[in-house]
Amino acid sequence: MEHVVAEIRRDHIANIIRDGKRVDGRGFDDYRPITIETDIGHKADGSALVKMGDTQVMAGIKLLLGQPFSDMPNSGVLTTNAELRPGASPTFEAGPPKPPTVEIARVVDRGIRESGAIDVDKLCITEGELCWIVFVDMHVLDYSGNLFDAGMLSSMAALLDTRLPKVEDGKIIYGEKTNNKLPIANKPVETTFAKIGSGVVLDPNLDEERVMDARLTVATDKSGDMCAMQKGGEGTFTPDEIFETVERGAKKAKELQKLLKD
Amino acid sequence: MARKMVFPGEFIVEGDLKMGDGVFRENKRVYSSVMGLLDLKENFVKVIPITGRYFPKANDFVVGEIEDMDFGSWYTNIGTAYSATITAKDYFSERDGFQEDISKVMRIGDAVYAMIREISPRKRVFLSMRERGSRKLRGGRIIEVTPAKVPRIIGRQGSMISMIKHETGCQVLVGQNGRVWIEGPQEKMDLVAGIIERIEKDAHTQGLTENIKNMIMKER
Numbered sequence: 001m002e003h004v005v006a007e008i009r010r011d012h013i014a015n016i017i018r019d020g021k022r023v024d025g026r027g028f029d030d031y032r033p034i035t036i037e038t039d040i041g042h043k044a045d046g047s048a049l050v051k052m053g054d055t056q057v058m059a060g061i062k063l064l065l066g067q068p069f070s071d072m073p074n075s076g077v078l079t080t081n082a083e084l085r086p087g088a089s090p091t092f093e094a095g096p097p098k099p100p101t102v103e104i105a106r107v108v109d110r111g112i113r114e115s116g117a118i119d120v121d122k123l124c125i126t127e128g129e130l131c132w133i134v135f136v137d138m139h140v141l142d143y144s145g146n147l148f149d150a151g152m153l154s155s156m157a158a159l160l161d162t163r164l165p166k167v168e169d170g171k172i173i174y175g176e177k178t179n180n181k182l183p184i185a186n187k188p189v190e191t192t193f194a195k196i197g198s199g200v201v202l203d204p205n206l207d208e209e210r211v212m213d214a215r216l217t218v219a220t221d222k223s224g225d226m227c228a229m230q231k232g233g234e235g236t237f238t239p240d241e242i243f244e245t246v247e248r249g250a251k252k253a254k255e256l257q258k259l260l261k262d
Numbered sequence: 263m264a265r266k267m268v269f270p271g272e273f274i275v276e277g278d279l280k281m282g283d284g285v286f287r288e289n290k291r292v293y294s295s296v297m298g299l300l301d302l303k304e305n306f307v308k309v310i311p312i313t314g315r316y317f318p319k320a321n322d323f324v325v326g327e328i329e330d331m332d333f334g335s336w337y338t339n340i341g342t343a344y345s346a347t348i349t350a351k352d353y354f355s356e357r358d359g360f361q362e363d364i365s366k367v368m369r370i371g372d373a374v375y376a377m378i379r380e381i382s383p384r385k386r387v388f389l390s391m392r393e394r395g396s397r398k399l400r401g402g403r404i405i406e407v408t409p410a411k412v413p414r415i416i417g418r419q420g421s422m423i424s425m426i427k428h429e430t431g432c433q434v435l436v437g438q439n440g441r442v443w444i445e446g447p448q449e450k451m452d453l454v455a456g457i458i459e460r461i462e463k464d465a466h467t468q469g470l471t472e473n474i475k476n477m478i479m480k481e482r
Contacts, residue, residue: 004329004339006373008443012403019448 003091003210010211014197023207029248031203036153036259038161045177046162050154053205054144056088059154061162061182062135065172068124076123077133080109082140082151089143107190107230108138108151111219115188115227118159122183130170134159134182145209148217148230149256152190156260160184188227189256191249192217195235200245202252216245220253265299268309274300275307282308283317298410316341316409316439318387322378323396325404325437326389328370336368338376338389341409341439346387352379353391373399375435375443402433402445405455407462409440414465415458422461422471429478430454453481 013023022028032053041047046061068075082105084092097105112118123132136159138151159182166176194204194212204212213235219228226246231237237245268274272294274285281287284296285307294300298311318324318340326338326346336353337345353367354360361367368374375397379390390396407415415436416423427434432446432454444454457474464470 004327004370006327006404007371008373008399008402008404009327010371011401015448 005210009207013208013211017196017199017201020199022201024205026203028199028201029252031149031252031255032205034153034256034259036157038157038261043175044158045165046158046160046182048154048157048161049141050150050157052146052150052153052203054142055146055150056140056142057147057150057154058139058141059151059158060137060139061158062137063162063165063172064133064135065125065130065167065170066133068128068131070128072120073128074124075120076118076131078109078113078118078120078136079133080105080112080136080138080155082108082138082147084140084143088140092140092143103230103232104138104140104147104151107148107217107219107228108136108155110228110230111152111188111190112136112155112159115186115219115221117156117184117186117188117221119183119185132164143206145206146192146203148192149190149203152188152219153256153259156187156189160187160260160262184262187222187257187260188219189253189260190217190219190228191252191256193245193249195233195237195241200237200241202248216242218246218249220250222257224250224253226250265301265310267298267312268294268300269297270295274309275302280306282306284309284311311410313408313410318342318346318378318381319438320378320381322438323375323393323435324378324389324439325399325435325441325443326374326376326439327404328368328372328374331365331368331370334364336364338374340387340389340437341406341441342387344386346378346389348374348376348389348391352389355392368398373404373443375399375437399435399443399445402443403451403455405442405444405458407440407442407458409438411462411465412436412438412440414470415442415461417471422474425471425475426454426457426478429475430457453478 035051037049040049044060045063049058082101084101086092086094136155162182163177164180166173193200193216195214196212214233217230221227274292276291286295294309296311298309301308324340326340328336329339330337334350336348340346350364376389376391377393380388430450432450435443444451
């Protein structure tokens with residue numbers, strides 16, 4: 001069920017942003033404290049847990065051998081999935097994925113794919129026959145706003161942490177890892193901005209996300225170029241706001257990329 | 263005296279004691295049902311929770327947010343698992359007269375301060391807006407605290423809350439469900455929010471009212 005926010009709360013958050021402040025005392029371009037922990041799941045080929053304030057997203061990477069798509073016989077396959085755990089928020093329910101779940105998975109997928117973060121051509125083993133399939137699975141453990149940025153960060157941290165499993169006679173030996181890393185060619189991160197009233201703020205927390213008019217997620221790669229974008233919510237952005245947001249996002253992206261270790 | 267901390271399922275005492283909140287009985291043996299501080303007297307036992315969600319109790323005043331409505335009732339979120347109902351009957355009084363279209367008086371997104379009139383045997387909660395003190399909330403802001411700390415915000419016989427209201431000049435309504443509504447000038451509201459945050463953090467300390475009073479004086 002959708003969470004209804006009282007108008008008092010909405011007005012309070014909008015008023016405080018109009019005065020150039022935020023409910024939790026951050027600046028407009030400040031993230032909540034971020035921590036990244038890698039190699040947290042021993043069964044996964046790569047894993048990471050990202051905490052962004054009270055938001056927690058865990059990502060796991062699993063590698064399988066399979067056939068490349070027929071229209072891309074020289075490339076490996078990337079599959080991204082998100083899971084909103086019912087324990088993470090009273091508004092999340094078990095069952096088939098709902099639009100917000102699909103959106104998170106797709107936006108993160110787009111960021112990874114369009115930036116060329118994984119050199120998929122190097123994942124091909126035999127043309128048209130055998131390649132690595134990379135599964136990126138995000139699990140939202142605690143929802144307190146801004147799942148895009150936390151999801152992207154956890155996915156990238158897990159990809160960077162990944163070691164290929166051992167293969168013998170064309171079969172994967174589970175539980176045995178090699179020292180070979182995935183061919184990571186780029187380090188994209190996503191920065192999400194929420195428009196509340198007249199202000200556009202970075203990294204909306206739960207209260208801000210519930211009252212925001214619109215949001216804009218910008219994915220930036222390591223050279224500072226924008227590689228993907230997603231707009232959500234019913235409100236609108238002016239062209240100037242979009243240009244400004246992309247620039248602000250690119251600036252913050254550098255900080256996030258520093259947190260991602262090779 | 264330092265009270266003993268108990269955990270859910272922990273055995274407390276055996277016998278025919280009167281039971282308050284936070285405990286349950288099984289074959290004359292009394293166990294704690296929450297994490298909290300034990301209050302054990304000769305013929306009475308209860309556990310004061312130190313954290314946790316709000317459990318509705320009749321005659322409690324709560325701050326609710328209307329999240330749905332139909333032709334004859336409003337459904338409000340009071341921070342519990344299921345929404346609480348305000349029927350039109352519990353809003354309009356004979357004297358002031360009824361309104362055919364109830365959305366003209368309260369709508370989705372409005373906040374109210376209301377009393378829990380009744381909890382049905384099936385645990386449905388009914389609020390009443392006809393009690394003295396209950397009202398629709400206009401302006402101001404709502405902050406949230408752990409419901410377990412609400413008694414400290416109110417203080418003994420309301421000493422803390424009346425002091426805060428008197429010293430800051432803000433209107434403050436404390437719901438037993440841990441939602442506090444504050445109304446006043448912006449900087450005063452910030453001050454009250456800070457004070458309440460402080461009370462929540464220092465709830466266990468001695469001489470809290472005095473400390474808070476000093477804190478307000480310093481802010482001036």
